[in-house]
Amino acid sequence: MTQYMEFEKPLAEIEGKAEELRAMARQGEDMDVSAEAATLDTKAKAMLEELYANLTPWRKCQVARHPERPHCADYLKAMFTEYTPLAGDRNFADDHAVMGGLARFNDMPVVVIGHEKGNDTKSRIDRNFGMARPEGYRKATRLMDLAGRFGLPVITLVDTAGAYPGKGAEERGQSEAIARATEKCLQIGVPLISVIIGEGGSGGAVAFATANRVAMLEHSIYSVISPEGCASILWKDSEKMREAAEALRLTAQDLKQLGVTDRIIPEPLGGAHRDWVATIDAVRKEIAAILVELGDMDGPALIADRRKKFLDLGSKGLAA
C-alpha cells in the first residue's frame, strides 16, 4: 500500500474508496463493484496525471525522498548480476551508507557504487540514512581506483541527503575524503556514469557524480543545499522551503537546461515508487545507451571529456 504525500491527499481518498469497494466484494458480499471501482480508477489516474504533469520543485523534493522509491540495493538486485560487494576503506571501517563492489551490467564487468538509505528502521540506522562518513568516500575512492586500473566502467547511483555531519566524521576528515573522491572521479581512464536516483545532496553527491555523463530520474533533485537549509539561512525561516526549492533550481529539468545533467530518465506515472520494474528498466536502458556513446573513447579521451564537462560549468546560466 502506497504512502501518500501531502499533496496526494485527494488522490488517496479516491484510491482508498476503490480499494474499500474491492475489499467488500472479496468478502463475498453479493454485489458487483467492478463498474464503480473502474470509474474510481479512471478518476484516480486522471488526477495522478494532472498532479505529476506539473510538480512544483518542492513536491519533486518530496517525491525524490519518498521512502518507497527504489534504492541503491534494489537497483543492485535488479539491474546487475554477480554483484560482489567489496568492503572497507583499509583505514578505519566499512561504511554501510555506501554500497559498492564488482558486478556485471549486461554481462559486462563493472564497478558499481551508490548511497543506500535503508528501507525500515533497522536498515536505516545501519545505513545511517544514506549519509556517508569519510570511510564511505574512501571506500568509493578505492573502488574507483580499482576500476581505473582494471579498465572497468564505473556506475554510481546517487541518493543522499548529504555527507554525515558528525563529530567523528569531521575528526576523520570528511572534507578531505570528499575532495579525494572527487579528484579520483576526474583521474580514472574508464567511463564514469552517474545516475541520480533520488536526492543529490551537495558535496556528498559531487564525490560520486563527477562523471562523464550525469543522468537524473525525472523527479530526482540535485542541489548545493537542502531547501530547508537554504530557507533557514536566507529566509531565516525553515518553513520557506517551497520558495527555496523554487529559487535553487534543483529539478532535473532545470539542471538539464544549466548543462549539469545530460539526460533525464522518465519515471512511471505517479513517481518511481509506484513502479519499480519500469523505473529500473528505464535506468538500465539509459546506462546501456551511455556506455555505447562512450564506447569509442580511450582512457585519455574519457579523462579529457570529464574535465571539459566541468570546466565548462563556469559560463552557464538560465539566460545563456
Place this chain on the structure above:
Amino acid sequence: MNWITNYVRPRINSIFSRRETPDNLWTKCTECGTMLFHREVSDNLNVCTSCNHHMAITPRDRFEALFDGGVFTEVDVPMPIADPLQFRDQKKYPDRMKAAQKATGEDDAMLVARGEIGRTPIIAAAQDFSFMGGSMGMYVGNAIIAAAEEAVKLKRPLILFSAAGGARMQEGILSLMQMPRTTVAIQMLKEAKLPYIVVLTHPTTGGVTASYAMLGDVHIAEPNALICFAGPRVIEQTIREQLPEGFQRAEYLLDHGMLDRVTSRTKMREELIAICRMLLGMTPPVAGDLPAPDPEDASAAPDTPAVDAPTT
C-alpha cells in the same frame, strides 16, 4: 575553452590600491576587547598584539604584506554570467552583489596576483571573507582556474589563502559544480609538478574545504581558524551533544592529521618562502635578500601612512 579566450592581460594594480588610513585610529580586538592603536594592528597584519587573535585581513592587505616590497600584479579573472539562476530570496542576488562590491571595492570573493616573495616568483590567490562570506561561486571558480593557468604558464608555485563559509547558495547547483571544476584546476598544477600550498584561514568551511582547500601538497593553517565540512552548530543539532573544546579549530585538525602546520600570520611569509624554495630545489633564502621599499615613494611602500597623534 572560454577561460583561455576570456583571459585578459594582467594589470599592475597594487600601486592604485592603497587605502586611506581610517579616521578611527583605534581598533578593538574582536576576541579580547583590548583597544589597539590601528597602525599597530595593521603593522602586525591584523593580529592582536595583546592576545594573538588573528582578525580578518583583506586579500589586498595580505598581498601587500606578502609580496616583496608590497608589489604585485593582479591576474585578471573572467567575469561569469551575473545572476545565472535569477535567484530571489528576500533580496535579489544582483542587489547583494552590488552591496558587497561597494563595501569591499572588489569584483567578487577572490583576488589573484603574481609577484615575488623573498625573490621567489609565485602566484597567489586569496579568498575574501568580507565579500558575501567568501562564498564560492563561478567567479571564485574562474579565479582558481586563472591562478592555476598562470602558475602553469609561468612555472610557478600557487599559494592559496582560503576563507569561506562555503558555496554561494545564490548560484545554486552552479556553485556546487565549482567543487569538481576547481579540482580540475588543481590537477593542472599537479601534472605540471608545481607546488600547491594551501593556507587555511578563519573560517574555511563547507564545499570549499571539501575541494581545493584540502588538496594541497602542504596545508598550513592560521591559529584557531575554524576548518570544517559541517559547521559546529549543524553537528550539535544532529548529534545533540556538546562538542569538545577547540573542536574543528586549526590546532585540533593538526592533532587529527589534516594539516601539516599551524603558523602565526606574522611568521607565514618566511615559512612560505622556505617551503616554496625547498620544493623547487632553489638555494636557501638570504637574509636581507628583499628589495627594501623606497621610503621616498609613498605609493609603492607598504606602510608609510602619515600618523597623527591619537586624539584620546
